Amino acid sequence: MEGITVQRPHARTALACSAALLLATLTACGGSAEADTVKPTAPEGVTAQAGSATSVHVMWERSSDNEGITGYDVYRAGEKAASVDAGKLMTDVDGLTASTAYTFTVRARDAAGNRSAPSAAVPVTTPADAPADDEPPTTPTRLRGKADSGRTVSLSWGGSTDDVGVTSYDVYQEDSRIHSVPGTRTTARLTGLRPGTVYTFTVRARDAADRSSPDSAPLDLTTPSAPGDPDSTAPTGLRTETTAQGREHLLDLSWDQPDTGGTIPAYQLFLNGEPTTTIVWGGTPPRGRATYRLTLTDPPGTRYSLKIRPKLPDGTWGDFSAQRTVVLGD
Template sequence: MEGITVQSPHARTAFACSALLLATLTACAGAAEADTRKPTAPEGVTAQAGSATSAHVMWERASDNEGITGYDVYREGKKAASVDAAKLMTDVDGLTASTAYTFTVRARDAAGNVSAPSTAVPVTTPAAAPADATPPTAPVELRGTAGGGGRTVTLSWGGSTDDVGVTSYDVYQEDSRIHSVAGTGTTARLTGLRPGTVYTFTVRARDASEKSSPDSNAIDLTTPSAPAAPASTAPTGLRTRTTAEGGEFAVDLSWDQPDTGGTIPAYQLFLNGKMTTTIVWGGNPPAGRATYRLTLPDPPGTRYSLKIRPKLPDGTWGDFSAQRTVVLRG
């Protein structure tokens, strides 16, 4: 029987055992790699009525061994909203006036694991607002302090007035709403910030008809650097002045340059969060306070937020300045 190999019973048994052991080890390895750990439940959940038909829900960041991918907000145990991991707040619309609701939040990860529900928080929507054509006045005297190991700031402001009533105050950082407090409060504590970073905050009041006030004054706060961290390379004292020139507008910028241990050859200018131009000096870079004129062809009333960052002597880009908001007016 040439060409045929016959295995003994012992050889067949050994082969079967080896195959079984390999399958077992492979299964165990796969089980070890699978992510079955649930994220922690979000803490610090708050809910407040934004109007007679909406509520604003906020929470603190949850943790996970692999990473959070999003959050789900539940109303009376039914999913009402979902957001990605970068967001820690959302508005829930479609509510009924003068009605009590309960909200919880769950975190989820990339493997589909969902945390336990957060502590349930109640909120009652107010009665439907009467006709209201007037927005609240702007909050005044916004001020604040940075602390908490470089990750926390505390803000306070003077209250607004409204012909019907202020229902909430919204805190903005670089034109994005990041926090809200009830209309009876005039302080906010913000967490989860980065050490050694300059932040620009404003506050707006909102009434029951969802009309928002003009911005408060802007305030720049720099969080303390982490121990042994390098000094900030952010430009400071950024100021703007807008003038009309024919059919265009000129925005004159000036700022104090950071001490980087060498010459700063260029700056990047960002408008509304997008890099717009690189400022390169025609001759030798200026010393001390720098200036630049930006020309914009947009119509009157156009609003821009702008900030700059320096090119460091080692060729990398440094920290951002505080943000400034300009409205094109003659």
């Protein structure tokens, strides 16, 4: 048949050998990327705070690497106790013994498997067991704060009380714990934030029995935008109100609309971090303060975290509002 070439077995072998020889030659001549052998820098600013009689909260500052950090490993007396990905700069180490001294170090790692030198060792001693500690601490009060820069905020609050004693205060941002301080402190300085972003903070007190208080009242802080960045497009002043109606709950939202230089045709509502509905106005979009009612059929006691973001005049989604938490039936 014409137009068909039959490749002989010995020809295929020769081609394979030629390809292998070419690959080896290219590798020898620097044709492939060099292996990453550079170790990340050792984490600095490591702290260890006993969160209870059997747990310690370890925090550290971000390391640097020529290619990029992929995670961190936390060691207790030289033995690995926890591993987290590069996006986290803290972890809890549980299963410890009360009234015991421990030492923690942290090492950074990259995609090539290189590990940094250990950080400076940080000692901590867990408190004694708290017998008959049956009550959680009271709620922290008067949470206040300010944005020191585009990446740093400072918080302060009124102290809690406990039937035995408060061992730590935990700072939460959108339901995720991001910082802890000893129970003797009522201030915190948070770093590594993003400029031009709305943050919602709450604080909980914790005792030696690992019982946590209810959340403090939320505090909204907006970090200033970096020079040259556009202004925030986040809705502000988000308020919520729930009303029971038979077996249903009505959730009423209201907020101040951002100045975007045009009409905002819609908003996207997120519940517990997931997009739930798009709020589209039936007629002319409102000006100034906007409102929306959502009907929920979940049982009393169901907890929701919610936030919204606007659809901008150019069709893109804008910045998120501060987050609000509601409990049906409260």
